[in-house]
Amino acid sequence: MDSLARQSSSTHASRIYEVLRQDILDGRFQAGEKIAINTLKERYGVGLSPLREALNKLSAYGLLMQENQRGFRIPGLSRAELDDIADMRRKLECMALDQALQLGDAEWESELLAVAHRLKRAENDQANMEHWEQLHGRFHRTLVAPCGSVWLLRFISQLHDQFDRYRRLAPENPGIRKVLDAQHHELVDLALARDTKAAVRLIDHHIVLSYEVALGAVAAD
Template structure:
């Protein structure tokens, strides 16, 4: 991994995890001090992040973190449904024993940390625990589609996952998380449908799961006052 790759990964994580909030300017001088690198790898990393829609730039004003909005959140959620529902159907059709084993293991790992944190996410949980929860959540959803056989679908899915992760992290840090939703049961239902080799049921459950998440994230954005008009 090159120095530019390392800076890119660190910046990307810090943006997704909310250490740099939406609309915050990303000053090269400050980033140089914070990350201990020169301007060249920083500019390269920021340009890559701009291509991923995590940062934006303007003439004479430099880079800043991209804003969060209800409209863009729903665009990402709906796009994930289109991409991942088809990738899940293909995975169910093509996945073998190794795919099933990876899927079951990723679900188990996610379930363990959910149990430790409480119902989905515990208020006051430390940053490291919430980051681990999000990592295992991401790995479960990527495991579902990992046998689709299409690098394009997997690439699109990974980018959309990153985009929606910014919103999920905001929700995890929100003190007013709804308790009535059983996300674990939703994940279990998707898993069971996938293992039963029922592609249409699995895709429908994934669709419903993402739409329910979208409605929740919309509420969080509105409560946090970050929704765009």
């Protein structure tokens, strides 16, 4: 395979990785469902090589389970796993926010204000919840972005994806959702004021409340 062909295959693999990742997070596959590779080839219009590359990458990331000689499967859901994910989110995001408030500059403040404004405008757009989801993820990434650790940000991003599998499959909880939306903007105010202690307490409470929503995905577990 020449360099141009390898580049093309890598581009296709990256594209299908992002599409599959989003479909898994959106709950378009059932927890525990076996992934039929031939069906995916037809569904996404992609060749076998880039598809397998994307599937292997998703498996390494934890959004797929690879079964020996039997392909791939969507991971199941369990209360124990959700508890673990939420606990790690609390520890790592509190650490990252503490560091971010020490290191964040004026450019970061401007970016945080901008994404918070867009998130606020999207809160009532029930017809386009995927737009809100994208902005919500961007808000949380921006909030801790200046923490100074690439690995810490990487772990937090992975935990968010794992957590969102549960949250998006859980029944809606408008009461808690309203509080969570308000907390996003409280976090911005505290971050800009560099009130580290209050901001860390709030992000911890924010994750706990979101966990209460996500529990709905495993209520019978």
